[in-house]
Amino acid sequence: MASLGSRRVLQAAIRSSQLRIIPNLFAHTHSTVMAPSSISRRGYTHRTPAPPDTSHSLEARRALRTYGLVPPAVESHALQAQRCMKQLDLKASQIEKYVYLSRLRNSDVHLFYRLVLDHFTSLAPLIYTPVVGEACLKWSDIYRQPEGLYLSYKDRGNLKEVLQNWPQPNVEITVVTDGSRILGLGDLGTNGMGIPVGKLALYTGCAGIRPEVALPLTLDLGTNNETLLKDPLYMGTRMKRVSEEEQGKFLDELMVALNETWPGIVVQFEDFKNPFPALEKYQYRYSCFNDDIQGTGAVVLAGIVSALRKSGIKAKDQRAVFMGAGSAGTGVAKQIVEYFMKEGLTEHEARRAFWFIDTKGLITNDRGDRLAEHKKYFSRDDNNGKQFMSLSEVVDHVKPTILMGLSTIRGCFGEPILNKMATLNKNPIIFPLSNPSDNAECTFEEAMKYTDGRALFASGSPFPDYIHNGKAMKASQANNMYVFPGIGLASILCKAKHISQEMIYTSATSLSSTLLENEYESGMLMPSLDRIREVSVIVARDVIRQAQREELDREPMLRDLEDYELEEWIKSKMYDPRKEDGYLELERERTEELVRASEIATFEVRERFSAKL
Ligand SMILES: O=C([O-])CC(=O)C(=O)O
Numbered sequence: 001m002a003s004l005g006s007r008r009v010l011q012a013a014i015r016s017s018q019l020r021i022i023p024n025l026f027a028h029t030h031s032t033v034m035a036p037s038s039i040s041r042r043g044y045t046h047r048t049p050a051p052p053d054t055s056h057s058l059e060a061r062r063a064l065r066t067y068g069l070v071p072p073a074v075e076s077h078a079l080q081a082q083r084c085m086k087q088l089d090l091k092a093s094q095i096e097k098y099v100y101l102s103r104l105r106n107s108d109v110h111l112f113y114r115l116v117l118d119h120f121t122s123l124a125p126l127i128y129t130p131v132v133g134e135a136c137l138k139w140s141d142i143y144r145q146p147e148g149l150y151l152s153y154k155d156r157g158n159l160k161e162v163l164q165n166w167p168q169p170n171v172e173i174t175v176v177t178d179g180s181r182i183l184g185l186g187d188l189g190t191n192g193m194g195i196p197v198g199k200l201a202l203y204t205g206c207a208g209i210r211p212e213v214a215l216p217l218t219l220d221l222g223t224n225n226e227t228l229l230k231d232p233l234y235m236g237t238r239m240k241r242v243s244e245e246e247q248g249k250f251l252d253e254l255m256v257a258l259n260e261t262w263p264g265i266v267v268q269f270e271d272f273k274n275p276f277p278a279l280e281k282y283q284y285r286y287s288c289f290n291d292d293i294q295g296t297g298a299v300v301l302a303g304i305v306s307a308l309r310k311s312g313i314k315a316k317d318q319r320a321v322f323m324g325a326g327s328a329g330t331g332v333a334k335q336i337v338e339y340f341m342k343e344g345l346t347e348h349e350a351r352r353a354f355w356f357i358d359t360k361g362l363i364t365n366d367r368g369d370r371l372a373e374h375k376k377y378f379s380r381d382d383n384n385g386k387q388f389m390s391l392s393e394v395v396d397h398v399k400p401t402i403l404m405g406l407s408t409i410r411g412c413f414g415e416p417i418l419n420k421m422a423t424l425n426k427n428p429i430i431f432p433l434s435n436p437s438d439n440a441e442c443t444f445e446e447a448m449k450y451t452d453g454r455a456l457f458a459s460g461s462p463f464p465d466y467i468h469n470g471k472a473m474k475a476s477q478a479n480n481m482y483v484f485p486g487i488g489l490a491s492i493l494c495k496a497k498h499i500s501q502e503m504i505y506t507s508a509t510s511l512s513s514t515l516l517e518n519e520y521e522s523g524m525l526m527p528s529l530d531r532i533r534e535v536s537v538i539v540a541r542d543v544i545r546q547a548q549r550e551e552l553d554r555e556p557m558l559r560d561l562e563d564y565e566l567e568e569w570i571k572s573k574m575y576d577p578r579k580e581d582g583y584l585e586l587e588r589e590r591t592e593e594l595v596r597a598s599e600i601a602t603f604e605v606r607e608r609f610s611a612k613l
């Protein structure tokens with residue numbers, strides 16, 4: 001027999017199903033009491049009925065009783081999108097545009113994604129880097145609505161219960177951050193929520209992951225950012241970050257709780273200052289990966305493959321100087337080592353092609369400090385006792401072919417350094433990867449101007465085109481958005497047991513294979529952003545194939561498909577907002593709801609009946 005509590009829930013459900021006749025004008029806001037269509041197995045879902053919509057036919061409006069609530073014209077999706085773009089144009093600042101788009105995503109999710117798909121190149125910088133960086137810096141000020149789940153240190157022991165509060169019953173993927181290293185902006189605590197939200201918007205935009213199966217997750221484990229701790233509007237717990245050991249235990253509980261709640265969920269770790277413990281511990285146990293180390297590494301590798309082809313200089317003759325020696329930097333370099341080894345170098349030779357600079361200068365074995373674990377692999381022992389303090393000294397010493405920036409020091413690839421690179425190389429490879437744009441080591445314009453237009457360039461954040469000698473040149477963006485959506489999509493679709501390093505590596509070679517000949521000829525190292533959806537399909541296809549080779553897949557029927565069939569199947573699984581219709585969706589939900597309500601009513605009657613016996 002149902003308990004009193006569950007009876008109340010059932011009664012409330014029945015009551016609300018009667019109330020539902022009037023469409024909820026504010027059904028799109030999470031704070032609204034949900035219409036019964038929102039009642040799911042787990043409680044409430046915010047997969048709400050579409051709000052009154054100017055694209056609904058008059059007949060649909062009458063059926064929905066929204067007739068008269070919107071102006072009389074019946075508009076096409078294209079017209080609606082046109083109005084949104086016009087409204088976006090009226091916003092004076094980037095952050096206002098960000099807020100406008102966030103609101104749109106929360107109020108009319110399909111319209112938002114139609115916009116994203118149709119204007120990806122111009123909107124990506126607004127929903128993602130660089131503007132998402134500004135949004136995170138100002139998150140406490142611009143906060144308007146819940147957009148993800150927060151798990152606090154004080155919730156340990158109960159993480160599973162908190163996860164149950166997430167309104168969606170089926171979650172297939174989560175992006176999780178502890179906010180400790182947001183882009184190149186440092187520790188932003190719970191203000192880092194903008195990152196999981198932004199990354200998952202790209203999952204939907206680039207790889208067609210349905211918005212309702214994506215969970216943005218932010219861990220509130222304290223912050224060491226004094227400004228935030230003093231800010232009255234800061235919304236995280238006001239305490240210093242917990243210790244590494246405490247964080248480790250918290251993550252152990254989280255991974256179990258996530259997998260018990262949503263078995264096989266794909267977990268993307270994002271912007272953790274200390275990413276290695278989690279990656280090493282979980283990568284062979286769960287379906288997870290670290291985007292900053294593995295995703296960025298794969299994209300940069302794809303860029304390097306194309307740049308090497310373009311410059312004509314073999315792997316064995318490459319020398320790479322890395323400005324910045326954080327975990328992401330060494331992670332990126334390790335993937336290039338793997339590639340150099342596949343090109344015939346021994347591991348020793350490949351490793352020796354890298355020189356890392358941190359705040360104390362060139363990393364050497366004998367410079368007299370204790371090196372962090374992740375730096376040891378690339379530490380030099382061939383400096384003959386000499387230490388090199390500045391980038392300029394290191395460039396003179398190494399004569400690099402590649403300059404990689406992961407330092408977050410804006411402008412450290414200045415004119416003299418770029419001039420030197422241009423003197424040393426016909427086509428110097430210059431990758432200023434720090435995000436957002438304000439932290440980039442150099443801009444596209446600077447790279448081109450000071451190398452006489454000869455640089456092979458890719459950056460982390462977008463840069464505008466630059467006209468050199470009358471020729472318009474396009475900046476390539478070596479951002480992990482070219483691979484993480486495909487890796488995540490593949491892992492969901494083939495139900496990967498875990499995400500192997502080979503699957504990540506495959507995403508890199510797959511991405512480099514998508515560069516079209518005309519893109520390559522024009523100097524681009526990454527495919528055009530307009531094609532990101534088709535790129536994600538290819539990446540997903542190849543990553544699935546790799547999972548199959550390693551027997552990590554749990555969807556055997558995919559093995560029987562030819563490549564072109566697999567591609568078609570992947571496409572058929574992708575959410576396409578242009579095919580979504582709020583009205584039809586609502587009708588479907590209504591039917592389901594009626595069935596559910598009658599089941600509940602039957603249950604109620606039976607319950608009353610048995611209570612009388
Ligand atoms: O978010 C981005 O644009 C790339 C990235 O992962 C980072 O910089 O941490």
Ligand SMILES: [Mg+2]
Pocket residue numbers: 183270271291292
């Ligand atoms: Mg990141």
